[in-house]
Every structure is written in C-alpha cells, then in structure tokens.
Amino acid sequence: CAQAKSLSSEVVRNFKLLKQLDEKVNMSKEKVAGDSNTYSAAKNKNSEEMKQLKSSIDDAQKNCLEWADEKVNLGKQCLQQIADKLRQLDDDMVRFDEIMLQQQAQAEEEEAEAANNTQKSSRDRDRKRKAPLSWLEVENFVEVEWDGEWWQAKIKKVKTRPGGAGGGIGGGSQYLNSKGEQVTSVFVEYVGGQEDENEWINLSTGRIRPPSENFHEPPPPPE
Template structure:
C-alpha cells in the first residue's frame, strides 16, 4: 500500500488533470531571530584613536609649558630692570627732571607688564592643569569602555558558541527523529507539497485516516495512512 490523496484543500490548484498523488513535506522558511547581535566596537581602532588624541594633548601641554617658561623669563628680566631703575630713581636728587620722569614712567610700565604677565602665567597654568585633568577623566571613561567592549566580545563569543552547539544538537535530534519516524510529518494541519498535473502545489492536510493494509513488499502487513 502507498499513501494516496483522495481529497484535499489546496492553494492555487489548477483546473483539470489528475495528479500522480506524490507528496512531500512543505518547505519551511528560515525562522527570524529574536533581536540582533550587538555590534561590538573594534578595540584596536578605539585604542589607536585614543593614543592619537593623547599624543595631541601631550604636544599641546608641552607648548603651553614653553609659553610659561618664556613668561617666567620676561617677568624675571622686568623685575631686575624695575629693581635697577628704582635704585637709580631713589638716588636721584632732582626727581622732577625730564630724565627722572621718563625713568619713573618706565618703572611703572615694567611693573604693569609684570602684573599682566603674572596673570597670564596663572591662567596658562590653570589651562594646563585643566587639560591634564580632563584627559585623566577621559582615560577613566575609556578604561570603563574597554572593559565593556571586552565583556561584549566575550558575551558574543559565548553566545555564538552556544548557538553553534544548539544547532548541532538540533540537527542531530532532527536526524534521529527522521530515522525513527520518516512519515511523522503526515499530521493534520501540516502543509505538504503535492504533484498535480506535472506541477508541485502546496496543500494543507485536513484529515489523516489510519487503515490496515495487506499485501507484499516493503510495507506488507503494516499500517498505511490515507490523508485528506
């Protein structure tokens, strides 16, 4: 006995012609994954960018320190000049002469410049310290990001390994199930593909009947399924 189709509700069945009755399990599409994998950042690229920024900061800080040194030299020179001119002015008997008035104006200008340069030094020093503090804060944040990236990479690797092992076990179970019950797909509500008038169509099994058949051959004396 061979399974045969006596009646079925199909999709897109053509009119006329009689099919051979050959059937096959309905094809299944790939199941959609629940969510997508997190895109793990490239750690090497991240480190390269960080080092590049660190080098840029280093050169900027070095340049600011050079400016601080130049300001120190200018302040020291101005202080020495003020000290010398002040001694000259103090020793002068006629402080109302044109020469002494010019010297007094030069002393006042030098003192004013010293104060301005001192303020500039303070501001530049604060700027250097702030740059270093900001970079240290960024470094702390980057260390947290590095840890997060490594954890994501580890989790993704474990997920891929678990998925591969699950697929291997599933394939093994499917093979065992097919060997044990090659016709187990003939169940009510399942979709099958039916050859009809030289073409294959998809149909849904509405009802399965079990009958005992006799005869010779590979299935002789066994149970045969008629499906509707």
C-alpha cells in the same frame, strides 16, 4: 592616541609660553631692580631724566603684574585641558569595557547556541535513523523488488525478535517497528497481484524499501 598626542602638543606649547613669560618677568624684575637703585641714588628726582626713569619703572612693574596674571590663567588652562582629557579617557575605558563585556557575552551566547545546535543535530540524526523504520508496520504500503523491478505491496504480517544488531539493507542497520522490536521479515501482498504471489521477504535480502513515487524501477546496482 591621536587625541592624546594632540593634547600633549597643546600642553607642551602652553608650557613653552609659561617659560617665556617667566623669562620676561625675570628680565623685567632685574631691570626694575637696577632702575630703582639708580632712582633711589639720584639727588634730583625731579629732573626730566628721573621722571622718565620713574615712569619706566612703573610700566615695568605693571607689565610684571600682567604677565603674572597671564601665567596663572595659562596654568589653569593647562590643568583644565589635562583634567578634561583624563575624564575623556576614563569614559573611553568604560565604553571599551562595555564593548568587551558585550563581545564576551555574544561569544558565549554563540558558543552555547552552537552547542545546542550540535545536540539538536545529533538528536535529529538519531530520529532520522529511526524514522524510516516506522514503515515496517502491518497495513503499511512498501515497495518490493521482483524480477528486476520495484512493485507496490502491503505488509500483512511481521516477524520480530528481541532488539539487537542484525543485518539488513543499508549496511547492517537495525529494523525496528514502533514498539522497538527488531523486524526480521514481512509477509507482503502485491497490489493488483494474485494471492499465490504473496510472499515472506527477509529484510536482509534488500528486496524491500519504503514507498516512493518511482515504481517499477530496477534496483540500484550493488555497491
């Protein structure tokens, strides 16, 4: 916009100069016409006065030609300024279109990436829901709550039933093994314990959890 205003100022100034040149040419033509009539009507054209008048007419005609050439050059300059600015504006529009297309492509790419991330997060959440259940396999170590403390044990047997909604720790989660079967209870063998302490544990009791580094800690308070 600033460049367009600058161009407009230059063109306006040049057009003012053209108008001034027109006025000077017209005034000079009128004077030449009047002086020429006077010179033509003179009987003694060799007098000093007529010689000076003839010289003045010649100078005025010469000035008219110079001003006419100046008008032509100034007009060409105006046209060149306008043409250059139009080309520059065309280039600016092309660059603007390229920027808009790049921004649009970037926005579409970011939108697609965000959608992919959302789908990936959803898949990750689904995997996380199932991942903790892989510990419900025979010979896997688990932790069992007994008398207010958590003890390490090993799963020796597993009871399953066809998949479906079922109660369990975590507020009604499904407990599936690697085969997709719903685990209802497990038979555990306590590490370092007596054989008669081994027992079946129903998952709905909340007394069993995946192994952790914090053994013999009291279970969390019920919510």
